[in-house]
Amino acid sequence: MSTIADVARLASVAKATASRALSGKGYVSEETRARVVSAARTIGYVVSPNAASLVTGRTKSVGVIIPFINRWFFAEVLEGIEIALLEQGYDMTLYNLPAASPERDRIFEYFLARKRFDAVISVGVALSETEVDQLHRLGRPLVGIGGPIRGVHTIAIDDVEAARLATEHLLSLGHVDIVHVGGVLVDEMDFEVHSNRLRGFTSAMTHAGLSTDGCFYASEFTLPGGYERGMEVLGDPRRRPTGIFAACDEIAVGIIVAARELGISVPADLSVIGIDGHPYADMFRLTTLEQHPREQGRLAVVSLLAELDNPTDHHAAGELTELPPRLVMRASTSGPRART
Amino acid sequence: MSTIADVARLASVAKATASRALSGKGYVSEETRARVVSAARTIGYVVSPNAASLVTGRTKSVGVIIPFINRWFFAEVLEGIEIALLEQGYDMTLYNLPAASPERDRIFEYFLARKRFDAVISVGVALSETEVDQLHRLGRPLVGIGGPIRGVHTIAIDDVEAARLATEHLLSLGHVDIVHVGGVLVDEMDFEVHSNRLRGFTSAMTHAGLSTDGCFYASEFTLPGGYERGMEVLGDPRRRPTGIFAACDEIAVGIIVAARELGISVPADLSVIGIDGHPYADMFRLTTLEQHPREQGRLAVVSLLAELDNPTDHHAAGELTELPPRLVMRASTSGPRART
DNA sequence: GCGATCTCTGGAATCGGTTCCATGAAGTTG
DNA sequence: CAACTTCATGGAACCGATTCCAGAGATCGC
Numbered sequence: 001m002s003t004i005a006d007v008a009r010l011a012s013v014a015k016a017t018a019s020r021a022l023s024g025k026g027y028v029s030e031e032t033r034a035r036v037v038s039a040a041r042t043i044g045y046v047v048s049p050n051a052a053s054l055v056t057g058r059t060k061s062v063g064v065i066i067p068f069i070n071r072w073f074f075a076e077v078l079e080g081i082e083i084a085l086l087e088q089g090y091d092m093t094l095y096n097l098p099a100a101s102p103e104r105d106r107i108f109e110y111f112l113a114r115k116r117f118d119a120v121i122s123v124g125v126a127l128s129e130t131e132v133d134q135l136h137r138l139g140r141p142l143v144g145i146g147g148p149i150r151g152v153h154t155i156a157i158d159d160v161e162a163a164r165l166a167t168e169h170l171l172s173l174g175h176v177d178i179v180h181v182g183g184v185l186v187d188e189m190d191f192e193v194h195s196n197r198l199r200g201f202t203s204a205m206t207h208a209g210l211s212t213d214g215c216f217y218a219s220e221f222t223l224p225g226g227y228e229r230g231m232e233v234l235g236d237p238r239r240r241p242t243g244i245f246a247a248c249d250e251i252a253v254g255i256i257v258a259a260r261e262l263g264i265s266v267p268a269d270l271s272v273i274g275i276d277g278h279p280y281a282d283m284f285r286l287t288t289l290e291q292h293p294r295e296q297g298r299l300a301v302v303s304l305l306a307e308l309d310n311p312t313d314h315h316a317a318g319e320l321t322e323l324p325p326r327l328v329m330r331a332s333t334s335g336p337r338a339r340t
Numbered sequence: 341m342s343t344i345a346d347v348a349r350l351a352s353v354a355k356a357t358a359s360r361a362l363s364g365k366g367y368v369s370e371e372t373r374a375r376v377v378s379a380a381r382t383i384g385y386v387v388s389p390n391a392a393s394l395v396t397g398r399t400k401s402v403g404v405i406i407p408f409i410n411r412w413f414f415a416e417v418l419e420g421i422e423i424a425l426l427e428q429g430y431d432m433t434l435y436n437l438p439a440a441s442p443e444r445d446r447i448f449e450y451f452l453a454r455k456r457f458d459a460v461i462s463v464g465v466a467l468s469e470t471e472v473d474q475l476h477r478l479g480r481p482l483v484g485i486g487g488p489i490r491g492v493h494t495i496a497i498d499d500v501e502a503a504r505l506a507t508e509h510l511l512s513l514g515h516v517d518i519v520h521v522g523g524v525l526v527d528e529m530d531f532e533v534h535s536n537r538l539r540g541f542t543s544a545m546t547h548a549g550l551s552t553d554g555c556f557y558a559s560e561f562t563l564p565g566g567y568e569r570g571m572e573v574l575g576d577p578r579r580r581p582t583g584i585f586a587a588c589d590e591i592a593v594g595i596i597v598a599a600r601e602l603g604i605s606v607p608a609d610l611s612v613i614g615i616d617g618h619p620y621a622d623m624f625r626l627t628t629l630e631q632h633p634r635e636q637g638r639l640a641v642v643s644l645l646a647e648l649d650n651p652t653d654h655h656a657a658g659e660l661t662e663l664p665p666r667l668v669m670r671a672s673t674s675g676p677r678a679r680t
Numbered sequence: 681g682c683g684a685t686c687t688c689t690g691g692a693a694t695c696g697g698t699t700c701c702a703t704g705a706a707g708t709t710g
Numbered sequence: 711c712a713a714c715t716t717c718a719t720g721g722a723a724c725c726g727a728t729t730c731c732a733g734a735g736a737t738c739g740c
Contacts, residue, residue, distance in 0.1 A: 001455065003726055014690040019728060026729085027688050046453050050390045050399070051726035055695045059390070061433065069418050075410035082409070082436045086443065091451055093401065093433045096422045103426065111431055113386050115341065224623040257623075260600060283564040283597075343696055354720040359698060366699085367717050391696035395725045 002043045011039035022047070061091045062304065063117040065107070065125050069096055071221065072250065072278055073293050077123050077145055080297025088305060093117065097125060108134060119304045121145065123297075124193070127152070141307040143300045147192045148320055153307075155299050155321045157291040159193055162325040163200025166245045166273045166289055169327060171208050174335045175243035175271060178205065181229050181255065182247035184218045197247045197275070215241075219251050223280075226254020234262055234270070242336035243271040249278035249288055256284050256332065267334040277328065285331035291323065299323075342383045351379040362387070401431045402644065403457040405447070405465050409436055411561065412590065412618055413633050417463050417485055420637025428645060433457065437465060448474060459644045461485065463637075464533070467492070481647040483640045487532045488660055493647075495639050495661045497631040499533055502665040503540025506585045506613045506629055509667060511548050514675045515583035515611060518545065521569050521595065522587035524558045537587045537615070555581075559591050563620075566594020574602050574610070582676035583611040589618035589628055596624050596672065607674040617668065625671035631663065639663075 008018040013032060020026040021036035028036075039045075053059040064081060068074045078094075085092050093116070095107050108131055112120060120135055124146035127135075132152060135142045144154035163180075170178050180201040183194030198216060205212045219229040226246060233255070234240055246252035252274030256266055264270050274281065277290030299321065348358040353372055360366040361376035368376075379385075393399040404421060408414045418434075425432050433456070435447050448471055452460060460475055464486035467475075472492060475482045484494035503520075510518050520541040523534030538556060545552045559569040566586060573595070574580055586592035592614030596606055604610050614621065617630030639661065 004728095005726080015727080016691075016729075017689055020689090023728080027686085029688060032688085046449075048394070048726055049454055049456055050394045051695090052728070053695095054388070054390045054394060054697085054726080055728045057695085069409065069422070070412065070415035072410065075415055078409050078434075079436060082434060086435075086447070089450070091433050091435070093431050094418075094422060095426075095431070096419060107426070109386075110429070114389055116389055222619070224619060227623050254623075257597075279562070279564060283567050283594075344698095345696080355697080356699075356721075357719055360719090363698080367719080369718060372718080388696055391725090392698070393725095394696080394727085395698045397725085 002045045004045070004047070006043055007036060007040045007045050010043065011036045057115070059116055059118055060089060061093055061117055062119045062121060062301075063093050063095060063112060064121045064123065065095045065097050065112075066123040067097055067125055069094075073146075073221075073248070073276065074123060076293035077297040080294030081121060081123075081301055082297075083294075084298045084301035088301070090118070090301075090305075113138070118308060119143075121300050121304065122149065122152075126192075141304050143303050143307075145296050145300050147196075153303055153319050153321070155296050155303070156193075156323070157296075157325045158322040159196035160200040160203070161322075162275050162289045162291070163197040163245070163247075164204045165200075165325065165327060166275060167201045167204035169273055169287070169333065170243040170245060170271055171204060173243070173271065173333060175241075176210060177241040177336075178210070178243040178245060179215050179217060179233055179241040180212075180245045180247070181217045181219050181226065181233065181251050183221055194247065201245055219247075219254075221248050221250060223250045223254040223257075226251030227258050228254070230255035230258030231262070234259055234264055240264075240270075242269070243333075244273070246272060246274045249274035249276035249281050249286060252286055252288070252332070253278075253280050253284050256286065267332050268337060271333040271336070273333055275325065281328070281330065287330045287333040288328055289325040290328050291325055296323065342385045344385070344387070346383055347376060347380045347385050350383065351376045397455070399456055399458055400429060401433055401457055402459045402461060402641075403433050403435060403452055404461045404463065405435045405437050405452075406463040407437055407465055409434075413486075413561075413588070413616065414463060416633035417637040420634035421461060421463075421641055422637075423634075424638045424641035428641070430458070453478070458648060459483070461640050461644065462489065462492075466532075481644050483643050483647075485636050485640050487536075493643055493659050493661070495636050495643070496533075496663070497636075497665045498662040499536035500540040500543070501662075502615050502629045502631070503537040503585070503587075504544045505540075505665065505667060506615060507541045507544035509613055509627070509673065510583040510585060510611055511544060513583070513611065513673060515581075516550060517581040517676075518550070518583040518585060519555050519557060519573055519581040520552075520585045520587070521557045521559050521566065521573065521591050523561055534587065541585055559587075559594075561588050561590060563590045563594045563597075566591030567598050568594070570595035570598030571602070574599055574604055580604075580610075582609070583673075584613075586612060586614045589614040589616035589621050589626060592626055592628070592672075593618075593620050593624050596626065606672050608677055611673040611676070613673055615665065621668070621670065627670045627673040628668055629665040630668050631665055636663065 004018050005015055008015045018036050021028045021033040066074055082092050097104055097107055117140060119141040122144045127149050142152050144152050146156050148154050182198050185194050202212050217229050217233055219225040244255055246255055252272050255272055259266050259270050266272060274286055274288040277288055281288045344358050345355055348355045358376050361368045361373040406414055422432050437444055437447055457480060459481040462484045467489050472489060482492050484492050486496050488494050522538050525534050542552050557569050557573055559565040584595055586595055592612050595612055599606050599610050606612060614626055614628040617628055621628045
């Protein structure tokens with residue numbers, strides 16, 4: 001391994017000059033710069049980020065905390081973050097933090113407390129105040145995705161609004177027997193996301209003068225979860241809703257699969273709407289409210305880098321950037337069949 | 341931020357002693373160790389991994405190269421890797437390397453060539469010889485998952501065998517009109533996986549005295565991909581196979597969905613078998629050959645750490661660890677209906 | 681024409697640890 | 711009791727960069 005001293009020697013300059021020439025900061029004549037660069041190339045020199053960050057304090061890498069990898073929303077966010085970071089020469093270290101666990105404390109104390117990261121992104125993890133403080137004390141920017149954390153800039157869709165729009169879509173089509181299949185409320189993944197979507201649903205229903213008693217079913221945010229719940233909700237023909245608002249597209253698709261198995265026609269006998277914009281939505285002709293997780297990941301990175309470049313003003317700290325969900329109509333929703 | 345010098349001062353010892361006390365290497369009396377540890381605790385000291393790795397050469401982190409995040413197999417592998425690494429106090433830096441691209445060269449030259457990682461795991465990426473050499477020159481262990489790389493220890497299922505077993509399962513049930521829906525062969529993701537599965541299929545068919553002309557369809561490894569291909573394969577009732585071997589479960593499920601839409605009964609009119617052990621398999625009652633991506637990720641980490649502990653012998657270099665796929669029978673396969 | 685500013689370069693300090701080496705005390709062996 | 715070995719500790723070098731500071735020419739304004 002060659003060091004910058006080797007480069008300096010070969011180019012007959014001091015280490016200081018070689019460093020300036022390669023980093024592009026400070027005065028270096030064009031001629032010596034060229035000589036240093038070529039010297040570096042011939043011996044295949046690459047900087048040691050460790051040594052550099054030891055003195056600069058910057059590591060050019062950010063830590064990402066995420067509860068799942070194998071879930072559409074989270075994987076998309078991750079890809080968005082990764083692409084944006086790579087573009088800026090940063091790399092991404094991943095901590096898969098499943099839930100409250102001993103692991104969790106270890107990650108915070110052992111990994112994040114060390115100054116290995118320039119910044120931290122928390123995706124869909126409800127951080128405790130202690131944890132937020134811990135990260136803030138490092139003086140590193142912290143941004144969240146997916147739900148509000150006190151005092152932390154967070155990027156998310158407006159969940160209440162999205163749920164309200166979805167429910168109102170069904171209401172406007174004439175449905176009155178509507179069920180919401182949403183996330184488990186006391187889930188580790190609940191980050192006000194589940195409760196907010198339920199709130200949007202309830203608000204829209206109440207506003208339309210409808211009761212929501214017995215209209216909520218909790219499900220995992222997966223296709224099999226939706227399928228199971230679908231079988232349960234649709235199993236009894238006497239008390240079957242005409243419209244279902246699913247908290248995510250995978251649940252919605254699971255419900256559609258269940259409906260097909262039960263011989264219930266979508267949308268003639270049952271309208272289904274989801275939230276996400278999952279690739280499956282098109283295939284199952286699912287009406288949905290699109291959010292764009294990749295874009296959310298990208299925005300988090302943009303916000304982070306802005307704060308890194310401008311450490312003085314905490315411009316966006318505690319602020320919530322809410323992205324507007326967009327209704328995409330497909331063939332899974334229509335007016336209810338006239339009742340006998 | 342407190343340094344080890346602060347700890348040393350507080351405990352009235354030299355930096356060297358403090359370092360030994362905290363790392364547990366070298367002679368330190370029990371009494372002073374306790375004093376140092378308590379001093380470290382009171383001022384909330386944490387080591388700077390940068391400074392440490394500058395002198396030790398170890399970073400306690402590994403780089404992972406992966407072409408997709410949002411695909412079941414890859415996400416599972418990632419979770420397996422992450423859990424295993426965390427357990428050992430390592431962390432994981434992710435490079436999402438979509439395909440041959442300028443990005444790819446940048447990642448190799450800019451990120452991996454620097455000595456930031458103790459080891460590298462390549463998941464489902466066919467590395468070129470140059471790239472392998474580049475990594476080997478770093479003297480860092482390199483292990484692959486998902487397909488053989490020349491001179492690199494790789495962990496994978498035996499794809500040829502898995503495909504042969506799947507095909508033979510259909511053959512043994514009495515099917516003769518069998519189609520294989522597999523991966524695109526000149527895909528960036530092909531890593532001999534697609535071609536090996538096709539080879540296993542062809543081998544089993546040929547062995548049974550059956551032709552494979554026109555029996556191969558290429559699909560994306562996704563549910564919508566399988567659905568599209570399913571519509572195509574099953575669309576024409578006159579030349580419809582009675583059995584389909586899908587190269588992965590998502591394709592298989594897509595085909596089942598297509599079959600249901602076309603009114604084709606599974607398994608009465610059509611048997612479908614996949615490879616993976618995807619969570620959807622159970623819901624769609626899909627017969628499949630299970631592989632265990634999480635376990636593959638874990639094994640890669642084990643192999644890596646073994647080599648790190650024992651740098652002298654390249655025990656597993658170039659070796660291929662092949663995991664046995666296991667047939668899980670569900671209700672998507674049965675004998676073909678008697679032909680008229 | 682002369683001090684002030686700008687450009688270029690090298691020496692040395694620094695970041696925060698680990699580890700080699702020297703020193704000395706205590707314990708062991710023959 | 712002399713000669714080793716083992717244990718415990720401190721001083722100093724070192725890992726590989728960046729950056730501060732000083733000094734030397736060149737340029738510039740007045």
